[in-house]
Amino acid sequence: MHLCALTLASLPTDIHTPTYDRRRYAPGVVHLGLGAFHRAHQAMVFDHLLATGDTRWGIYGIGMTRPDLVNQLRAQDGLYAVRVADGTGVKWQVPGALWRMSVATTEREAVVQAMAAPATRWVTLTVTEKGYTPALGQLLLDGLRLRQQNGLPGITVASCDNLQGNGHKLLALVKAAAAAQDGELLRWMDAQCAFPCSMVDRIVPAATAEVLAAASQALGLRDDASLSTEGFWEWVIEDRFADPSDAALLQSAGVRVTRDVHSYEEAKLRMLNGSHTAMALMGAVTGRPFIASCIAEPHIREFVFRLMGQEVAPHLSRSDWADYRTALIARFGNPYLKHSVHQIATDSSQKIPQRWPPSVLGQIDQGASTEHHALAAAVFVRYTLAIDEQGQAYALNDPQAESLMAQGAAQRTEPETCVRSLLAREDLWGSALPQHASWIERVTHWHQQVLQHGVDAAVQQLIEA
Template sequence: MSSETPKIPPNGSKNGDFRLSDANLRRLPGQVRQPAYDRSLISPGIVHLGIGAFHRAHQAVVIDDLLAGGAMDWGIVGASLRSPATRDALAPQDCLYTLAVRSGAGTEHRIIGSVLANEVAPEKPGQLIARMADPATRIVSLTVTEKGYCHTPQTGDLDEHHPDIAHDLQNPGTPRSAVGFLVAALARRRIAGAAPFTVLSCDNLSANGHTVGRIVTQFAALRSRNLAKWIETEVAFPSTMVDRIVPETTEADRSAVSSALGMTDAWPVVTEPFTQWIVEDRFPGGRPDFAAAGVQLVSDVTPFEHMKLRLLNASHSALAYLGYLAGHETIAATMTDERFAAFALQVMQNAAPTLAMPEGTDLAAYSASLLKRFSNPALHHRTWQIAMDGSQKLPQRLLATMQDRLRMGRSIDTHALAVAGWMRYVTGTDEQGRAIDVRDPLAAKLKAIAESTGPVADRLASALLEVEQIFGTLGADPRMRGAVTAALEKLFKVGAREAVRTFRAA
């Protein structure tokens, strides 16, 4: 989702004087699906940290379905940890927004009503902590992206030197980080003798439940050993796998949706028909009947999580870096080039032997479905958007597969080209000499490395592979260094399009 406040058409625009709201639902066209419940009867049971586009197109839709089925005490209170943009856009709309599901057959519009309120953490951190500490809150879910956990991706441990962590330890009542808010609210519930809420991460972290549990416990231990022990023994951190492609909402999207509604929606979300949510069934404080809304409840999410990270997310990142360098603005545009589509499939095929899936899982069919989804011409999913925060994404999306293939004695050339694409991208200059807006927590460090080495493959690859926060010990493996250096050298020599076109894995 864009970090900027959306431009809201003034009254008197082509959409009339109407703004999407509870009062104006009756004015919507008949083909627009509306909430099938009385919103005034809904009470909150979930606080969600990071109420961006993905949450509103995924988990909030599931809850909307469950509210329609009678689960009236499971409404959502959303929280933005940084910007007030979402609150400012949705508050005048009573937190209603449009889900626009696009495919080659057209667009279906649905109004989602499961979000009841939006908090802005920096404005009133104490109010958000109180919401989370309220015994009525039984689940705190998160989509704060990989970087939002203030951890080291290669190890999965808390980054104690992260500025937000340092701030939160000094100011426990006014935290900045998601981890700080979780621990502050849990500490308050412990003091009050209230049962803890379940922490439900919906981000693309490896073993996200276990990882977040470890990070939260490590942070709590820096405040109080007893608090950390209580969290470790009493708080559930179920793992999840989430899957839905949700591009950034554009001004063109807002205009198109508002036209379809006949009234203004300041911040709709656009997505694809496919959606999947697999959840470890561990909720001591209770949960809604997720299965009734199509959620798959399992005892172990790990194989499904690895399948998604190593097939979908890995190929998505490969297409993003190499496609961007080749001049493609979107994933769908990149997929129109047969060689890029073939390369994406090869990333998936190379990852498949590293997966241990339940019997009956058809990885070939799953891979084919991904290629079809990536090619959806109605979704304008920008390569630049997917390329963000690569330092946080590479370990679980690409590097874990490379480690496993090296242990198996297999080639890593395919993934090496994807990693080399990232290296070429983070230099901050594209193949035409234009600046790249690199968005990454380590952007300054990566840029400094690129400037010190220059566009020389062996020097740049060697220096970046030494960034332990990303590559850990894998960067020192001579097989890794050789494969990545060769791939990066080819990128510098012939460019991304030609490198992909002529790629042949060993």
């Protein structure tokens, strides 16, 4: 038997399940990007609010391109189990906030109507960095236009992706989709809608057969949509809402509401995400499958510790960065999080520009060392060969995979030319960094070490220097 509304009552009593009515009320949140992260993060926050008796936080979840996931969740009435596991133990929870589902590519009109529904108060997004396209801007604009035409109030539209200033970027994307005759709509948006910036943080690996088997054992039911995550979570959101009373509600559920999202945002992007990318590339090249496999190695753990402390932290405004670093090291080593290095390395060309160059340029401006980032960049160049140090091929799952592999192919025969070619790309490094000869020289040096001696030896050499 599958997990669904009819079987919910049969679950063991130690599993937290929804006790609120999931059928009586219309969803108040439309979420675009119905992946694992949202379901183990914001959906659990909204589940908490629903459990307090506030019925306005049910979710209409939109799969952007994946009908298979939407069909799985529909078959289970939007229910799924989440394993929350860390050093304090393991517990299972079935959040109940996901009430309806659609697929954007095949049910676009339903998505527009959902955004314009009278009960809708929020639209949230986790579409990843590459999802911020003109088509997304047009979809949101169409939903907002219909709200305005129907005489409905404005809503909060919250990006929850790893983009700096994500609320500003999202608003600009929506306005860019507007035509000249949309002046009245834009004035309505400015007056009634809110696009807060936010930072979200929780490690949620893609589901594995091990998680599905563990869920089946814990639930006594089959659950094809189960997930595993850590105990830690953080959601920092700008105090900018269409309904100002939402601030206190979110705070009651553990969300940090502040005017200063930026300091948390940059720390997360450069410390957690920047380290994640570095380790994922190292793991892919050395053949280590998971982040926990990488951080378990003393030399990689020391590399990450020093990368964050010596080259990232000096350019952060988050004052408790040292405590944050300690927590990150522990989180990376969580044995329950089988976080695939190839999953994290996905779309590296979209992620690196956000995560590494700001710290490197900060170090250069201060005349300080960039060695850890230079080695990480060298490993990225090596990664474009698409074959690990044991001779096993892997796929580059990246929008720029073809051009990256074409440029990287020459590194065996013309390594310096290859490094210079990849470091000259402004889509990866911005316009300033490719102009710094000292940076190019250090990446070239570490690339030579990686090619000649391997990633582990190069990391060892750096931390022993």
